[in-house]
Amino acid sequence: MTSVVLLLLFLEPVSNFLRRWKTWDKFFTWLFNRTYHKHNAKFEKYGSIGLAIFVGVPLPVTGAWTGCAAAFVFGFKFRNLS
Numbered sequence: 001m002t003s004v005v006l007l008l009l010f011l012e013p014v015s016n017f018l019r020r021w022k023t024w025d026k027f028f029t030w031l032f033n034r035t036y037h038k039h040n041a042k043f044e045k046y047g048s049i050g051l052a053i054f055v056g057v058p059l060p061v062t063g064a065w066t067g068c069a070a071a072f073v074f075g076f077k078f079r080n081l082s
Contacts, residue, residue: 007068015072035073043074051076 018024043050051074055067 004064004068007065008071011068011072032073039070040074043070048076 015028019028046053051067051071054062054070055064
């Protein structure tokens, strides 16, 4: 559980730090735009409930770490998740 809280708190500062370099900025821009456009409609429709279902379903690649990344990409605030 501790690692999830740390991820939620530090994903944005680390991303902003890495974006200082052109290569990382291009990578993050590409990754976030691709992910956002592919899945935005689903996350807008279901919101936090959809994120909870995504994390709660015991399938490969749907755990807490991926849920943290999804929450970061789609702009969920830490206070809304706890």
